[in-house]
Amino acid sequence: MNTTQEIQILLIEDSPTDALLIEEALVDVQDFQHKLVHAERLSDALSSIIPTHFDIVLLDLGLPDAKGIDTFRSFHQKAPELPVLVLTGLEDMSVGLLAIQDGAQDYLSKREISSSELGRAIRYAIERHRVAMALKESEERFQLAVRGASAGLWDWNPQSGAIYLSPHFREILGYEAHELPGLNQAVLDAIHPDDVDRVRESLAAHLEQKRAYDIEYRVRTKSGEFRWIHSRGHALWSPSGEAYRMVGWIIDVTERRLAEEALRESREELQRLSANIQRAREEEKTRIARELHDDLGQQLAALKLECARSQGRVDGADGPTTQADMSNVYALIDQLVVSVRRIATDLRPAMLDDLGLIPAIEWLIERFSSLYGVRVAQRIDADDIDFNDDSSTAVFRIVQEALTNVARHSGASEVRVDIAHNDRDCIVCIADNGRGCRGDARPASNSFGLLGMRERATALRGELKVQTAPDRGFTITVRLPLAAVGARDHETSRGVPR
Ligand SMILES: Nc1ncnc2c1ncn2[C@@H]1O[C@H](COP(=O)(O)OP(=O)(O)OP(=O)(O)O)[C@@H](O)[C@H]1O
Ligand SMILES: [Mg+2]
Known part of the structure; x- marks a missing residue:
C-alpha cells in the first residue's frame, strides 16, 4: 500500500460519541493521511458511495435503519467491491466473525479502539482486499482462458x-x-x-x-x-x-483424430490403388508379350520356311525362285504386318471373332499341315462348350504355339490335335511322334512358348502337363475347368445361373 496517498474513509456510525472516538483515533494514526466522510444511516452511506470513491468503510452494525449482520449484508450486497471493517460492541463480537465469513475484511471492537490498532486494521483490510481482488481477477482470467x-x-x-x-x-x-x-x-x-x-x-x-x-x-x-x-x-x-x-x-480432439484417421485411410487406399495399377500394367505388358510371341512366332516360322523355299533350298528341291514363291513370301509379310497392327490395338486374334474357336483351329491345322507337310489327325468334340473370349483366345494360342513348336523342334511326320470334355473339364491335347526331348530339360532362358501356354492355363484355373522323352514324341495336355471356360450347355443343364 502506498502510505503517502490519502486514504478515503467512509465511517457509518450513528453514535456521535463513538464517531468522535474513531475520528480522534484516526487523527493520531502516523502511517497514512486520510479523508473521512461520516454517515449516520445506512441509506445515507449507500447514496454517498456512488459519487465518491472510498478505500475503506468502517461500518457499525447497530444503525437506525439496519441491525446486526443484516447491516453488513445489505451494504455488501450494494457495494461488493468495497473493503469493509466491521465495528462491533463487546456484546456482538460473534457477529463480527459472521461478517468475515460473509466477506468483510476484518472486525474491530469499538471499546478497544486505539490509533495503532485502528491504523493497522485499516491497512490490513485494504491490503487483504487488494490481494483478494487480484486473486479473483486472475482466477477469472484463467477461467476465461480455459473456457475460450x-x-x-x-x-x-x-x-x-x-x-x-x-x-x-x-x-x-x-x-x-x-x-x-x-x-x-x-x-x-x-x-x-x-x-x-x-x-x-x-x-x-x-x-x-x-x-x-x-x-x-x-x-x-x-x-x-x-x-x-x-x-x-x-x-x-x-x-x-x-x-x-x-x-x-x-x-x-475427436474431430481431429477422425480427420487424421480418414486421411491415413485414404493414403493407404491410394497406395493400394497405385500398387494395383502397377500390377495391372505389368500383367498387361506380359499379356502383350505373350500374344506377340504366340502370334508372330508362328508367322515368322512360316515366313522363314517360305523364304528358304523361295531360294530353292528346301528338301533339296533346287530350282530358280519363281514369281509364285515370291508372291507367297509377300503374302506372309502382309499377314505379319496385319497381325502386328492388330495386336497393337486388340489382342484377340481377329479370326476368332470372324469364325469362332473351332473353325479357327481347323483353319490353323489346315495351314500348318499344308505349310509343313505334317499329317494332322484331329478329333474335336466341343460343340456344346460355349467358350468365352478369354478361354477361346487361350485355347487358340495354345494350339497355335504347340503346332509352331512341332514345326520347329519335332521333325514329326504326324500330330494329333484333340479337344474334348468331361463333366468338369475341357481337355486340349497336342501330341506328335517326333524326336521329343528330355522330360527334365530346362527351357532356354529365351524360351517363352511353354511358359506362356502354362500361364494361359493357370489364368483359367487349369493346368498344363508335358510328356516327352528322346525319340518318344512330345505331348502337351491342357485341362481347363468348364466353369472357367464358360460352358453354357453344361452349366444350364445343371441349373447353375451364368
Ligand atoms: N514338339 C516338340 N518336340 C520336341 N521338342 C519340343 C517340342 N516342343 C517344345 N520342345 C522343346 O521345348 C523347348 C521349349 O519350348 P518353348 O516353346 O517354350 O520355347 P521355344 O519354342 O524354344 O522358343 P519360343 O517358343 O520362345 O520361340 C524347345 O526349345 C524345345 O527344345
Ligand atoms: Mg515355342
Whole structure:
C-alpha cells in the first residue's frame, strides 16, 4: 500500500460519541493521511458511495435503519467491491466473525479502539482486499482462458484421490455438473480399456520421474460413445518429493483424430490403388508379350520356311525362285504386318471373332499341315462348350504355339490335335511322334512358348502337363475347368445361373 496517498474513509456510525472516538483515533494514526466522510444511516452511506470513491468503510452494525449482520449484508450486497471493517460492541463480537465469513475484511471492537490498532486494521483490510481482488481477477482470467480454449479443468489430490472437475470437463464426457463423482477412480473408469495402461504409465512417469504428462486417449461418455481427448497436466511436489497436487486440462480432439484417421485411410487406399495399377500394367505388358510371341512366332516360322523355299533350298528341291514363291513370301509379310497392327490395338486374334474357336483351329491345322507337310489327325468334340473370349483366345494360342513348336523342334511326320470334355473339364491335347526331348530339360532362358501356354492355363484355373522323352514324341495336355471356360450347355443343364 502506498502510505503517502490519502486514504478515503467512509465511517457509518450513528453514535456521535463513538464517531468522535474513531475520528480522534484516526487523527493520531502516523502511517497514512486520510479523508473521512461520516454517515449516520445506512441509506445515507449507500447514496454517498456512488459519487465518491472510498478505500475503506468502517461500518457499525447497530444503525437506525439496519441491525446486526443484516447491516453488513445489505451494504455488501450494494457495494461488493468495497473493503469493509466491521465495528462491533463487546456484546456482538460473534457477529463480527459472521461478517468475515460473509466477506468483510476484518472486525474491530469499538471499546478497544486505539490509533495503532485502528491504523493497522485499516491497512490490513485494504491490503487483504487488494490481494483478494487480484486473486479473483486472475482466477477469472484463467477461467476465461480455459473456457475460450474449450478445455475442461481437473485438479487432483494424488494422496486422497479427490479430484475437482470443471463443469466443462464433465460436459466433454456428456455429464451434468452433479453427475460425475469427484473421485479419480471415476475418471479412470471412463478410459477406454485399450488406453488405460498407457495413461497410468504416463501418469506414473510424471509423478515419479517428472516426465511431461501430455497424452491423447479415448474416454467413454455418458451415452456410451467413445471420444478422443488430449490431456495435459502438471504436479506439485513436497520437499520430500511426494506429489501432493496435480492440475491439468483436457480438450476434445475427436474431430481431429477422425480427420487424421480418414486421411491415413485414404493414403493407404491410394497406395493400394497405385500398387494395383502397377500390377495391372505389368500383367498387361506380359499379356502383350505373350500374344506377340504366340502370334508372330508362328508367322515368322512360316515366313522363314517360305523364304528358304523361295531360294530353292528346301528338301533339296533346287530350282530358280519363281514369281509364285515370291508372291507367297509377300503374302506372309502382309499377314505379319496385319497381325502386328492388330495386336497393337486388340489382342484377340481377329479370326476368332470372324469364325469362332473351332473353325479357327481347323483353319490353323489346315495351314500348318499344308505349310509343313505334317499329317494332322484331329478329333474335336466341343460343340456344346460355349467358350468365352478369354478361354477361346487361350485355347487358340495354345494350339497355335504347340503346332509352331512341332514345326520347329519335332521333325514329326504326324500330330494329333484333340479337344474334348468331361463333366468338369475341357481337355486340349497336342501330341506328335517326333524326336521329343528330355522330360527334365530346362527351357532356354529365351524360351517363352511353354511358359506362356502354362500361364494361359493357370489364368483359367487349369493346368498344363508335358510328356516327352528322346525319340518318344512330345505331348502337351491342357485341362481347363468348364466353369472357367464358360460352358453354357453344361452349366444350364445343371441349373447353375451364368
Ligand atoms: N514338339 C516338340 N518336340 C520336341 N521338342 C519340343 C517340342 N516342343 C517344345 N520342345 C522343346 O521345348 C523347348 C521349349 O519350348 P518353348 O516353346 O517354350 O520355347 P521355344 O519354342 O524354344 O522358343 P519360343 O517358343 O520362345 O520361340 C524347345 O526349345 C524345345 O527344345
Ligand atoms: Mg515355342
